[in-house]
Amino acid sequence: MSAGFVVEVEGLSVTFPGAQEVAAVRDLSFSLPEGGALALVGESGSGKSATAFALLGLHRGTGARVEGSLKVAGVDVGAASEAELRALRGAKAAMVFQDPLSSLDPYYAIGDQIAEVLRVHRKVSRRAARARAVEVLDRVGIPDAVRRSRSRPHEFSGGMRQRALIAMALACEPKLLIADEPTTALDVTVQAQILDLLHGLRREEGMGLLLVTHDVGVAAESVDEVLVMREGRAVERGPVAEVLAAPARTYTRTLLEAVPRLDAPLSRQPVAAGDPVLEAVGLRREFRQGRRTVTAVDDVSLTVGRGETLGIVGESGSGKTTLGRMLVGLLEPTSGQLRYGGTEKTSGVQMVFQDPVASLNPRRSIGEAIADPLRAAGERDEKVLRDRVRELLERVGLDPDRYDRYPHEFSGGQRQRVGIARALAPSPKLVVCDEPVSALDVTTQAQVIALLGELQRDLGLSLVFVAHDLAVVRQVSDRIAVMHRGRIVEQGTVAEVYGSPTEPYTKALLAAVPTLDPVLAAVRRAARRELVAA
Amino acid sequence: MTGFLLRRLGGAVFVLLSLSVFLYLVFYVAPGNVAQIACGPRCSPAQVAQVHEQLRLGDPLWLQYAHFVQGIFAGRDYSSGVGVLHCNAPCLGVSYQSDQQVTQLILNKLPVTGSLVIGAFALWLLLGVGTGVLSVWRRGRPTERVLTWLTLAGTATPVFVIGLLLIIVFCSTLQWLPFPTYVPFGENPEQWAWNLLLAWVSLAAIESAKYARLTRSSMLETLAEDHVRTFRAYGVSERALVGRHALRGAVAPVIALSALDFGSMFGGAVLTESLFGLPGLGRELVEAVKVVDLPVVVGMVLVTGFFVVLANAVADLLYAVADRRVVLS
Numbered sequence: 001m002s003a004g005f006v007v008e009v010e011g012l013s014v015t016f017p018g019a020q021e022v023a024a025v026r027d028l029s030f031s032l033p034e035g036g037a038l039a040l041v042g043e044s045g046s047g048k049s050a051t052a053f054a055l056l057g058l059h060r061g062t063g064a065r066v067e068g069s070l071k072v073a074g075v076d077v078g079a080a081s082e083a084e085l086r087a088l089r090g091a092k093a094a095m096v097f098q099d100p101l102s103s104l105d106p107y108y109a110i111g112d113q114i115a116e117v118l119r120v121h122r123k124v125s126r127r128a129a130r131a132r133a134v135e136v137l138d139r140v141g142i143p144d145a146v147r148r149s150r151s152r153p154h155e156f157s158g159g160m161r162q163r164a165l166i167a168m169a170l171a172c173e174p175k176l177l178i179a180d181e182p183t184t185a186l187d188v189t190v191q192a193q194i195l196d197l198l199h200g201l202r203r204e205e206g207m208g209l210l211l212v213t214h215d216v217g218v219a220a221e222s223v224d225e226v227l228v229m230r231e232g233r234a235v236e237r238g239p240v241a242e243v244l245a246a247p248a249r250t251y252t253r254t255l256l257e258a259v260p261r262l263d264a265p266l267s268r269q270p271v272a273a274g275d276p277v278l279e280a281v282g283l284r285r286e287f288r289q290g291r292r293t294v295t296a297v298d299d300v301s302l303t304v305g306r307g308e309t310l311g312i313v314g315e316s317g318s319g320k321t322t323l324g325r326m327l328v329g330l331l332e333p334t335s336g337q338l339r340y341g342g343t344e345k346t347s348g349v350q351m352v353f354q355d356p357v358a359s360l361n362p363r364r365s366i367g368e369a370i371a372d373p374l375r376a377a378g379e380r381d382e383k384v385l386r387d388r389v390r391e392l393l394e395r396v397g398l399d400p401d402r403y404d405r406y407p408h409e410f411s412g413g414q415r416q417r418v419g420i421a422r423a424l425a426p427s428p429k430l431v432v433c434d435e436p437v438s439a440l441d442v443t444t445q446a447q448v449i450a451l452l453g454e455l456q457r458d459l460g461l462s463l464v465f466v467a468h469d470l471a472v473v474r475q476v477s478d479r480i481a482v483m484h485r486g487r488i489v490e491q492g493t494v495a496e497v498y499g500s501p502t503e504p505y506t507k508a509l510l511a512a513v514p515t516l517d518p519v520l521a522a523v524r525r526a527a528r529r530e531l532v533a534a
Numbered sequence: 535m536t537g538f539l540l541r542r543l544g545g546a547v548f549v550l551l552s553l554s555v556f557l558y559l560v561f562y563v564a565p566g567n568v569a570q571i572a573c574g575p576r577c578s579p580a581q582v583a584q585v586h587e588q589l590r591l592g593d594p595l596w597l598q599y600a601h602f603v604q605g606i607f608a609g610r611d612y613s614s615g616v617g618v619l620h621c622n623a624p625c626l627g628v629s630y631q632s633d634q635q636v637t638q639l640i641l642n643k644l645p646v647t648g649s650l651v652i653g654a655f656a657l658w659l660l661l662g663v664g665t666g667v668l669s670v671w672r673r674g675r676p677t678e679r680v681l682t683w684l685t686l687a688g689t690a691t692p693v694f695v696i697g698l699l700l701i702i703v704f705c706s707t708l709q710w711l712p713f714p715t716y717v718p719f720g721e722n723p724e725q726w727a728w729n730l731l732l733a734w735v736s737l738a739a740i741e742s743a744k745y746a747r748l749t750r751s752s753m754l755e756t757l758a759e760d761h762v763r764t765f766r767a768y769g770v771s772e773r774a775l776v777g778r779h780a781l782r783g784a785v786a787p788v789i790a791l792s793a794l795d796f797g798s799m800f801g802g803a804v805l806t807e808s809l810f811g812l813p814g815l816g817r818e819l820v821e822a823v824k825v826v827d828l829p830v831v832v833g834m835v836l837v838t839g840f841f842v843v844l845a846n847a848v849a850d851l852l853y854a855v856a857d858r859r860v861v862l863s
Binding site: 056089091099103104108113117121165168 | 759760761762763764765766767768769770771774778779782783856857858859
């Protein structure tokens with residue numbers, strides 16, 4: 001190993017065998033100096049995670065073919081024996097995974113899991129290992145670490161679990177931390193905390209950081225250098241400020257343009273809202289959990305005018321999805337009234353769901369799926385149905401001849417188009433979209449958002465756009481409602497809510513959104529630190 | 535916790551009462567003349583009429599059932615023609631054949647079946663889970679293929695084939711063990727164990743195959759989960775992944791299956807009991823069915839039901855201990 005590098009990758013290729021071989025990574029070379037921070041940025045299928053897994057030799061035994069030279073913390077990963085690999089994993093290079101709930105063993109106490117890892121690598125007593133576990137849990141900011149180390153993962157919140165996973169990574173003082181989408185499953189305010197934690201740890205412990213992420217904003221906040229990947233190849237590499245400010249490659253530019261940002265000029269002309277198509281007054285919904293009653297939505301009143309988009313933002317557990325489901329009549333409110341332009345019937349309201357995979361029946365062709373709401377409305381003439389569905393497919397930018405194809409033959413973005421066509425089928429006045437783009441890559445996301453805007457203009461639709469991503473909501477909405485703990489804490493036009501928020505919660509939410517400007521990110525990080533210290 | 539136990543107890547009583555109503559209707563009401571059956575084929579019409587009177591078969595159905603339930607909780611009196619016979623609670627009736635009280639009959643047989651089931655249960659858990667773990671640990675190697683083949687053979691072989699083979703080999707040919715008879719534990723614990731050994735082994739051999747497959751499939755499922763990947767990425771050895779993390783995932787399904795098997799074995803180990811000369815509940819039940827000794831049949835089935843319900847309640851408790859995410863409610 002040439003001195004000073006913790007990762008050296010030369011001509012790495014990872015190929016997954018199968019009926020159709022998939023070349024996940026092709027001829028990739030990069031290096032990471034000791035204590036440096038590099039982000040692998042790319043959309044799904046770009047090979048960034050496959051690269052991260054290769055660094056720890058995790059493709060072994062899976063049938064994947066790994067070629068090229070890989071040196072991590074002085075270990076030649078390709079040539080290392082099983083024992084040498086095990087000695088590398090966790091001790092010299094540790095990995096933090098995406099989903100902190102499924103990444104911890106549900107059956108054992110957090111402290112015991114960390115102690116187990118420690119005892120794999122160091123000859124220490126059970127008691128000493130347990131003490132070290134408490135120490136690292138405390139280090140990553142778990143309050144009351146002695147007691148909490150005895151908790152099991154399900155007793156932790158999402159952010160706490162991710163902290164616990166980072167604590168596990170710290171336990172053996174590795175030289176390299178590999179973080180694979182460490183904040184993707186987390187709320188934006190929690191994401192900011194975790195990124196701040198990683199940043200602080202890196203500075204204080206002198207670890208190298210390899211961050212794998214699809215989110216350019218997360219990279220801008222966290223690293224010195226970025227490597228943009230696409231279809232297994234490196235597109236562009238350079239200091240983060242340079243690449244993000246002046247991308248040299250077209251793909252990087254496309255990617256950056258697709259990222260919704262809070263500082264982009266507003267593209268929407270505020271429309272004068274017509275007569276209300278939806279009025280909700282004092283909506284409330286309770287759920288029973290054993291003997292407890294949880295109020296998911298509490299005293300929510302809102303209106304949506306013709307041709308208008310109301311954006312509803314909130315973090316997980318804020319009640320935004322429950323509200324959305326009540327608005328379309330999928331869920332009965334515990335109390336409160338709903339009126340749809342003079343009637344109480346929900347026939348003019350449709351919904352677009354978050355997960356385009358789960359919300360389509362895999363055993364029904366997409367044409368049938370789109371025809372379903374029409375059949376439900378009583379249409380029986382097959383010719384009429386088929387013509388209407390073909391028209392809708394064309395409308396959402398899909399080939400009408402793919403009527404008889406099944407969902408698995410479509411990409412994520414295309415499936416969401418099918419979901420939109422299905423919602424449009426009965427010619428609704430109002431469409432409620434629940435996180436319609438959060439499962440999609442940014443470039444696909446931008447296309448779907450553009451489609452929704454176009455449809456709204458052409459058909460005079462009203463939209464309710466429910467999402468956690470503040471930048472996306474800003475892009476598509478006329479008015480915004482911010483939800484927190486079941487209530488709407490702030491409501492107003494986009495300019496009001498984003499420009500001069502009045503509620504502390506809205507301010508905190510906006511302050512947590514990653515920016516694409518690394519300099520600004522550093523300033524805001526300092527501001528957050530002061531906020532915490534105060 | 536206390537609330538859970540109380541609700542569970544209430545549920546168990548409800549299940550057993552429902553079972554008793556069902557049995558009562560099926561066995562006492564449906565087939566022919568109960569008095570004739572109880573009295574025997576050579577009874578004169580006058581004798582049958584007398585029995586009819588003694589068994590109070592003239593009472594309305596609900597009253598007969600009420601007496602039956604009363605017997606279970608408070609005891610009841612029977613007129614035996616010459617005097618009154620008192621049957622203490624829990625009274626499950628009196629055998630038509632031997633005039634013995636059913637409760638006493640069951641209590642006599644219970645230690646025999648209990649000895650068989652508990653020993654075999656311990657053995658099949660050990661054997662089954664052990665085989666499962668071994669086949670996961672050696673997956674993709676010859677050991678796994680041999681074990682898979684053995685478990686398949688175990689599932690497909692009837693217990694009397696294995697049992698007979700064992701008796702022929704160990705008792706007849708090699709003469710290492712006595713031909714099995716039942717020796718009560720209290721009389722001679724060593725002889726008790728030696729005599730039961732072959733019965734335990736043959737029952738366990740069959741049952742453990744099921745457990746091996748269940749353990750194996752649950753463990754493989756857990757091994758594919760994200761948290762196992764985490765520990766693999768932290769240098770934890772394959773042995774610890776299998777033995778600590780994957781095995782833990784198999785605990786809950788094994789408990790669930792054990793509960794069902796353990797309970798139903800109390801009335802269902804007929805073949806093993808007959809083959810190894812064990813005068814247990816299963817054999818008694820078959821005898822009673824053959825001669826239509828209705829009180830005995832009903833009593834036996836109720837007791838078996840009791841063990842199934844009991845085993846399931848215990849399983850639910852163990853579940854909550856094994857997986858802290860389970861909330862008892």
